[in-house]
Amino acid sequence: MKNIVIIDYGAGNIQSVKFAVERLGHQAVLTDDAATIKKADKVIFPGVGAAGSAMSKLRATGLDRLIPELEQPVLGICLGMQLMCRHSEEGNTSGLGIFDADVLRFPDSVKVPQIGWNRISGLKSDLFDGIRDGEFMYLVHSYYVPDCPEAVAYTSYGIAYASALKKDNFYGVQFHPEKSSTAGAAVLKNFLETVS
Amino acid sequence: MLTKRIIPCLDIKNGRTVKGVNFLDLRDAGDPVELAAIYAAEGADELVFLDISATEEKRKTLAELVRKVAEKVDIPFTVGGGIAAVEDVEILLHNGADKVSVNSSAVKRPELIDELSGRFGSQCVVVAVDARQVDGQWRVHLVGGKVPTEIPLYEWVTEAERRGAGEILFTSMDHDGTKNGFANEALAHISGLVNIPVIASGGAGEMQHFADAFLKGKADAALAASVFHFKEMEINPLKAFLRAQDIAVRL
Numbered sequence: 423m424k425n426i427v428i429i430d431y432g433a434g435n436i437q438s439v440k441f442a443v444e445r446l447g448h449q450a451v452l453t454d455d456a457a458t459i460k461k462a463d464k465v466i467f468p469g470v471g472a473a474g475s476a477m478s479k480l481r482a483t484g485l486d487r488l489i490p491e492l493e494q495p496v497l498g499i500c501l502g503m504q505l506m507c508r509h510s511e512e513g514n515t516s517g518l519g520i521f522d523a524d525v526l527r528f529p530d531s532v533k534v535p536q537i538g539w540n541r542i543s544g545l546k547s548d549l550f551d552g553i554r555d556g557e558f559m560y561l562v563h564s565y566y567v568p569d570c571p572e573a574v575a576y577t578s579y580g581i582a583y584a585s586a587l588k589k590d591n592f593y594g595v596q597f598h599p600e601k602s603s604t605a606g607a608a609v610l611k612n613f614l615e616t617v618s
Numbered sequence: 619m620l621t622k623r624i625i626p627c628l629d630i631k632n633g634r635t636v637k638g639v640n641f642l643d644l645r646d647a648g649d650p651v652e653l654a655a656i657y658a659a660e661g662a663d664e665l666v667f668l669d670i671s672a673t674e675e676k677r678k679t680l681a682e683l684v685r686k687v688a689e690k691v692d693i694p695f696t697v698g699g700g701i702a703a704v705e706d707v708e709i710l711l712h713n714g715a716d717k718v719s720v721n722s723s724a725v726k727r728p729e730l731i732d733e734l735s736g737r738f739g740s741q742c743v744v745v746a747v748d749a750r751q752v753d754g755q756w757r758v759h760l761v762g763g764k765v766p767t768e769i770p771l772y773e774w775v776t777e778a779e780r781r782g783a784g785e786i787l788f789t790s791m792d793h794d795g796t797k798n799g800f801a802n803e804a805l806a807h808i809s810g811l812v813n814i815p816v817i818a819s820g821g822a823g824e825m826q827h828f829a830d831a832f833l834k835g836k837a838d839a840a841l842a843a844s845v846f847h848f849k850e851m852e853i854n855p856l857k858a859f860l861r862a863q864d865i866a867v868r869l
Contacts, residue, residue: 435742437714441689471739530813533838535741535784537815539663539868540620558621558868560663560694562716562741579620601694601716603658 426450426614427462429489429502431469431479439468439499442600446611454483464614465492469501473525473565474513476505490518496592497549497613503587503594504565512565521587521594523570532580535564540577540585542597547574547588549595549612557605559597561585567596593617621866622832623663623839624853625817626846628653630699631671633679635847651686657846658693661854663868665691666719666787666841669699670762677706681713688714696744704733711738719744719787722760725769728781735782744817745783747775749804750791756804763791771804772811779812786812787841789819797823797845805835817841825851825859832865 428439430452443450443466450466451458459465467489469476480486489496489506498506507517510525517525528534539558542550559577566583569576573584577596587594593613599606628635628650635650654665667687669680684697697710698719707718724730724745734743748763749756749771756771775786788808790801800818809816815838818831822842831837845851857867 435711435714435716437685437712438688438716441714442692444689445692533813533815535814536620537741537785538620538623538838562694564741598694601692603692607692 424448424463424614425461426464426466427459428452428466428468429459429485430454431476431483431485436468438598439466439600442607442610443614446607446614448614454485456484456488459488460492463494465494465496466613467496467498467502467506469499469505471501472513473501473504473510473517474515476501477513477515477517480505480518486518490520493591495613495617498592498594499600500563500596500598503596504567506587506592506594507567510565520592521567521570521572521589523567523572523584523587525565525567527565529580535562536579537562539602540579542575542577542585544576545574545586547586547593548617549586549588549593549609550575551612551616553605553608559585559595559599559602559606559609561597563596619866621663621868622837622860623817624661624828624856624867625664625666625839625841626657626662626853627666627668627819627841627843629843630667630669630680630683633683636670650683651690653847654687654691654695657853658691660852661857661869662693664693664839665695667695667697667699668719669697671699677709681709684710684715685713698744698746702727702730704737707734707738711742717742717744717784719746721746721748724778725758725760725767725774728777731778731781731783735784740782740784740814743783744785744787745775745778746787746789747771747778748789748791759791763789763794772807775808776811779814783814785815785817787817787819790821793821794819796821799823799827800831800835800837800840802830802835805831805837809836809838815839825856828856829860829863829865832860833863
């Protein structure tokens with residue numbers, strides 16, 4: 423049985439991530455305990471809400487220093503992925519600096535937030551093994567990561583932006599695999615069972 | 619390209635699904651968890667649960683239902699009905715709801731929208747608005763459309779956006795239950811006024827009504843209940859119909 427940890431720092435709807443892991447036949451522990459997180463085989467870093475307050479919570483618990491030093495596979499979801507970047511326009515806050523990218527707000531030429539199902543294309547990561555290019559995923563966000571060298575999937579909403587990032591053992595997805603039906607479950611399964 | 623969403627709505631009373639014509643004359647249409655899982659498998663993009671029970675027990679019962687749905691269903695869902703405070707939302711989100719919808723309580727106390735969006739983020743705050751035309755003017759109605767107000771619809775949706783609503787769910791009481799189509803003119807007007815997604819509700823009877831809500835009403839999503847509950851229409855065939863009219867859908 424894999425030791426799966428979901429980082430619980432008081433941000434958003436993490437029960438859904440836990441339930442999705444359980445639907446795949448795994449168990450997951452919700453915790454903010456550094457020792458437990460360090461020992462995990464796989465770490466999921468979720469988050470819904472505002473970047474500024476989320477970073478404050480991470481700093482208050484020391485998780486802002488712990489997460490960038492993790493050596494096992496780490497998957498940031500939605501705000502989790504954005505917090506793994508250098509900086510976010512949301513709350514003008516610095517991030518964890520894992521990904522070499524800055525988070526920007528969608529322009530007013532599109533409806534903000536983007537809410538709904540959009541395609542992910544240009545897939546180039548083991549995270550997406552078996553996923554068809556152009557598959558639909560569920561997204562809810564007002565801020566985005568522009569195209570960058572660490573992008574491993576793209577989505578178009580007014581502009582083409584990075585909807586997944588990868589650097590070393592760190593993965594980030596802008597979409598919600600836990601809410602993206604069978605396709606999302608397949609991505610989560612890849613992270614839990616295949617990615618190493 | 620972002621796709622248009624098809625959203626079945628499940629009205630919940632005492633843990634069971636109900637749907638009435640013009641919000642009266644309730645009929646039982648099944649177990650909400652089972653129904654939700656079926657809709658997810660059949661291609662629904664999202665679900666809305668609207669709790670219309672009004673007992674003291676409701677908060678606890680609803681939280682339990684939300685948890686059961688979240689365990690089983692792998693698409694997003696919104697929960698509404700009687701939400702009046704931050705604490706109500708906290709328990710629903712904690713149990714696995716993705717979004718909440720607020721209606722009458724936000725009209726009575728608009729600061730509720732600021733409080734919820736400030737605390738949980740705009741993305742999980744849907745402001746539901748029931749309205750009907752009175753002497754040619756769209757007016758907001760309360761309590762499931764039963765109580766009229768003087769508040770103009772278009773002013774209210776603009777204020778809701780300004781206070782932090784992430785989406786507007788607009789139900790035309792003049793169209794709800796008629797199966798004659800959505801209120802496309804009003805929808806298009808709202809969609810032009812606000813820069814957040816607009817969900818059309820009330821009046822779905824045929825597949826073309828959904829196409830019209832997207833093409834004429836400029837809606838981002840369309841919600842319906844009885845046409846789905848009573849199998850008058852299935853979701854994936856509906857989406858194929860929409861795609862044939864060049865409407866982007868997830869299929």
